[in-house]
Amino acid sequence: MLMAVVISVLLLTPLIPNVNAQIATPQSIYKTIKARDTEKFVIPFNASNYERNKPLIYNFSGSIGQNWILTLQNNLDYAYRQDAKTVIKLLEPAPSEKFIEIAMFGNQSKGFWAAVNTKDSGYVRVYSKDKDGWFSGQPIIIAHANNQGLTITDGKRIVVDKLSVNGFTPSSVAIYGKDDSESPINAYAGNISFDMVFGNPADSPIFYLPLGMLVGVGGLLIALLAFKRRNA
Numbered sequence: 001m002l003m004a005v006v007i008s009v010l011l012l013t014p015l016i017p018n019v020n021a022q023i024a025t026p027q028s029i030y031k032t033i034k035a036r037d038t039e040k041f042v043i044p045f046n047a048s049n050y051e052r053n054k055p056l057i058y059n060f061s062g063s064i065g066q067n068w069i070l071t072l073q074n075n076l077d078y079a080y081r082q083d084a085k086t087v088i089k090l091l092e093p094a095p096s097e098k099f100i101e102i103a104m105f106g107n108q109s110k111g112f113w114a115a116v117n118t119k120d121s122g123y124v125r126v127y128s129k130d131k132d133g134w135f136s137g138q139p140i141i142i143a144h145a146n147n148q149g150l151t152i153t154d155g156k157r158i159v160v161d162k163l164s165v166n167g168f169t170p171s172s173v174a175i176y177g178k179d180d181s182e183s184p185i186n187a188y189a190g191n192i193s194f195d196m197v198f199g200n201p202a203d204s205p206i207f208y209l210p211l212g213m214l215v216g217v218g219g220l221l222i223a224l225l226a227f228k229r230r231n232a
Helices: 002-012 045-049 205-231
Strands: 031-035 038-044 056-059 068-074 085-091 099-105 112-118 122-129 140-147 149-155 158-163 172-176 188-190 191-198
Touching: 002 068, 038 045, 045 099, 045 172, 045 188, 099 140, 112 158, 122 158, 122 191
Parallel strands: none
Antiparallel strands: 031 038, 038 191, 056 172, 068 140, 068 191, 085 099, 085 172, 099 112, 112 122, 140 149, 149 158
């Protein structure tokens, strides 16, 4: 009986290539949907309480390619602190050093940053806003295309527009929030949903969503200005 239990544990334990990472298992994610050109999954709040050197890792099931859109919906309940945060990294396959990173702080500041790390340039924050940098209920979009580069929105507008990163092929997502083991918790409830769409941009209108969002916001502002002038 004991031998059977030991064998079962060994079979059910995931193989972890990086001892400092914790691979997302069926117990740490839910509502996973995989199709030919899309992959959706939801990560619970406790991923924000993982350490920087021991993040939760979600590996995509197949090759994404360089034409993709990742939509994030942050539904977390953060701890009541200015520095409560969640950091999300898009990683290329090893041994590539390239990654795309965003950070979303809790409701006390709603700070937001976006960064890129490459072998040639190192780690560079390409956008940062300390207050009201993202918006509850509004999706954050990270997109890349071969001939368009990297685009990132904060939920209402484009904050990184067509940045050249010499291609980017995501293979996994890393999530954490703690800087070290002594850091307090960052979130106590909720989740973050991820929706990755990839493939040929010509086959999917969703690849034009970042531009469409900007046009939509611009149209709304014009309408509001026109209404205000009419009332004046």
